[in-house]
Amino acid sequence: MDLIDWRDSRPIYEQIVESIKKLILMDVLRPGEQLPSVRSLAMENATNPNTVQKAYAELERQGFSYTVRGRGVFVADNNVLKERKRTELLDELSETLREAADLGIDPAKLCSEALSAIQGAAKGGNA
Amino acid sequence: MDLIDWRDSRPIYEQIVESIKKLILMDVLRPGEQLPSVRSLAMENATNPNTVQKAYAELERQGFSYTVRGRGVFVADNNVLKERKRTELLDELSETLREAADLGIDPAKLCSEALSAIQGAAKGGNA
Amino acid sequence: MDLIDWRDSRPIYEQIVESIKKLILMDVLRPGEQLPSVRSLAMENATNPNTVQKAYAELERQGFSYTVRGRGVFVADNNVLKERKRTELLDELSETLREAADLGIDPAKLCSEALSAIQGAAKGGNA
Amino acid sequence: MDLIDWRDSRPIYEQIVESIKKLILMDVLRPGEQLPSVRSLAMENATNPNTVQKAYAELERQGFSYTVRGRGVFVADNNVLKERKRTELLDELSETLREAADLGIDPAKLCSEALSAIQGAAKGGNA
DNA sequence: GTGGTCTAGACCACT
DNA sequence: GTGGTCTAGACCACG
Numbered sequence: 294m295d296l297i298d299w300r301d302s303r304p305i306y307e308q309i310v311e312s313i314k315k316l317i318l319m320d321v322l323r324p325g326e327q328l329p330s331v332r333s334l335a336m337e338n339a340t341n342p343n344t345v346q347k348a349y350a351e352l353e354r355q356g357f358s359y360t361v362r363g364r365g366v367f368v369a370d371n372n373v374l375k376e377r378k379r380t381e382l383l384d385e386l387s388e389t390l391r392e393a394a395d396l397g398i399d400p401a402k403l404c405s406e407a408l409s410a411i412q413g414a415a416k417g418g419n420a
Numbered sequence: 421m422d423l424i425d426w427r428d429s430r431p432i433y434e435q436i437v438e439s440i441k442k443l444i445l446m447d448v449l450r451p452g453e454q455l456p457s458v459r460s461l462a463m464e465n466a467t468n469p470n471t472v473q474k475a476y477a478e479l480e481r482q483g484f485s486y487t488v489r490g491r492g493v494f495v496a497d498n499n500v501l502k503e504r505k506r507t508e509l510l511d512e513l514s515e516t517l518r519e520a521a522d523l524g525i526d527p528a529k530l531c532s533e534a535l536s537a538i539q540g541a542a543k544g545g546n547a
Numbered sequence: 548m549d550l551i552d553w554r555d556s557r558p559i560y561e562q563i564v565e566s567i568k569k570l571i572l573m574d575v576l577r578p579g580e581q582l583p584s585v586r587s588l589a590m591e592n593a594t595n596p597n598t599v600q601k602a603y604a605e606l607e608r609q610g611f612s613y614t615v616r617g618r619g620v621f622v623a624d625n626n627v628l629k630e631r632k633r634t635e636l637l638d639e640l641s642e643t644l645r646e647a648a649d650l651g652i653d654p655a656k657l658c659s660e661a662l663s664a665i666q667g668a669a670k671g672g673n674a
Numbered sequence: 675m676d677l678i679d680w681r682d683s684r685p686i687y688e689q690i691v692e693s694i695k696k697l698i699l700m701d702v703l704r705p706g707e708q709l710p711s712v713r714s715l716a717m718e719n720a721t722n723p724n725t726v727q728k729a730y731a732e733l734e735r736q737g738f739s740y741t742v743r744g745r746g747v748f749v750a751d752n753n754v755l756k757e758r759k760r761t762e763l764l765d766e767l768s769e770t771l772r773e774a775a776d777l778g779i780d781p782a783k784l785c786s787e788a789l790s791a792i793q794g795a796a797k798g799g800n801a
Numbered sequence: 802g803t804g805g806t807c808t809a810g811a812c813c814a815c816t
Numbered sequence: 817g818t819g820g821t822c823t824a825g826a827c828c829a830c831g
Contacts, residue, residue, distance in 0.1 A: 457817080457818065457819080458818080458819060458820095459817090459818085459819090469819095473819075473820075473821095476819085477820090487818095487819065487820095488818085488819090489818070489819060489820080490817080490818050490819070491817095491818065491819085492817095492818060492819080493818090493819075
């Protein structure tokens with residue numbers, strides 16, 4: 294697992310949270326599966342156990358994982374998570390489109406262009 | 421001009437940059453028009469001239485303004501700026517939609533939902 | 548005569564000096580010819596007579612002009628000027644080439660590329 | 675590292691930027707290597723941390739370095755940088771030669787003189 | 802310890 | 817008056 298981009302200006306723990314969230318949402322990490330131990334993940338990414346600990350705490354707070362003392366950390370089996378992410382993306386989308394509208398740019402046209410772009414990329418890229 | 425939201429966690433200078441960029445893109449500030457002096461804007465917003473100075477430097481770097489020593493700072497007459505902003509928004513949109521697609525969410529459906537959302541808000545809001 | 552670029556960050560008087568020097572060296576302004584009066588040049592360029600005065604003083608100091616009280620300012624008939632400018636350009640060239648050499652770039656090759664570039668431009672451009 | 679010439683009229687931060695850029699381009703500072711901390715460099719050069727900070731920000735903006743919060747600033751591993759610098763020098767050269775041509779001076783002859791000059795200096799100087 | 806931001810106050814060049 | 821630079825000293829987030 295390569296979770297950290299050292300050139301990224303965002304805090305390390307935040308990058309770890311986001312990376313693992315993405316892995317869970319994409320079903321690479323399945324519900325019930327055990328996450329790497331704090332120590333091993335820290336070793337593997339050449340970072341401080343405290344930093345990984347902070348990331349795991351945040352993950353649990355957001356409902357993506359649960360902890361069993363003496364056993365480890367596991368992926369939550371919540372299927373509410375995807376719905377929540379969908380809402381999040383929808384909000385982000387609306388925000389961008391609203392800004393475009395404010396500037397006199399047709400949001401619908403922008404949308405269709407963006408859709409074409411990703412479909413084109415998907416065919417040639419990693420689809 | 422009310423450019424700063426003190427509850428916003430982003431740096432002051434960055435908020436100033438974004439606010440003025442928006443004013444320029446929305447044609448509230450017209451090409452050739454003089455921007456407030458560093459000192460007056462600092463006074464008006466109860467901040468430090470250095471902070472405003474940093475914001476103005478960034479604006480100029482991005483091509484939104486030009487400086488005449490001893491005279492003041494002026495809005496650039498570039499009509500390329502809007503096109504650049506459009507591209508920027510388009511990239512943002514595509515990024516969000518691509519992320520949705522990765523998660524198995526239909527981007528087109530998400531788009532249409534977002535468009536409905538902002539049209540609804542526009543009617544009741546600031547349209 | 549359009550001598551000033553208001554977006555240029557250099558001082559006005561310096562721009563005027565450089566512009567007039569160029570006009571003299573390119574023989575647009577001929578030896579013995581009278582330069583515009585301080586007042587008229589100030590009017591024409593929407594700037595302050597003091598600024599033009601400062602430029603004229605600098606021009607005279609550099610030997611490009613001489614003043615006759617009550618008559619005006621005239622272009623010096625020195626043909627030493629061109630030789631001096633040649634030396635100046637030569638120094639600039641050497642400096643650039645030396646910097647290239649320090650970086651491990653072949654100066655001779657760079658030179659021949661530059662020569663090609665300007666010959667190409669001259670044919671299509673203002674030759 | 676002796677980065678500042680106090681007799682130089684250019685801003686301190688600009689001198690720092692240029693000095694470090696040169697060190698990077700000459701491979702004295704290698705990709706991935708850590709730059710001195712803002713504070714230590716400020717101490718070493720008897721200047722203010724803010725000034726060094728401004729220099730480092732500019733370096734990063736130009737793509738010569740990247741920052742990891744809490745870790746330090748590192749030399750970018752871009753090998754595009756040298757090519758970019760070469761283009762920059764080439765442009766400078768062409769500009770000088772074009773100016774010479776405008777004045778009726780043979781650019782090729784000027785070039786060969788400059789090349790002789792630097793070769794002579796190199797033998798007697800720091801070659 | 803690191804870099805990032807901000808304030809207060811100063812001096813400079815230019816108009 | 818304008819912007820540009822610099823210093824001194826402070827606080828913050830991150831590791």
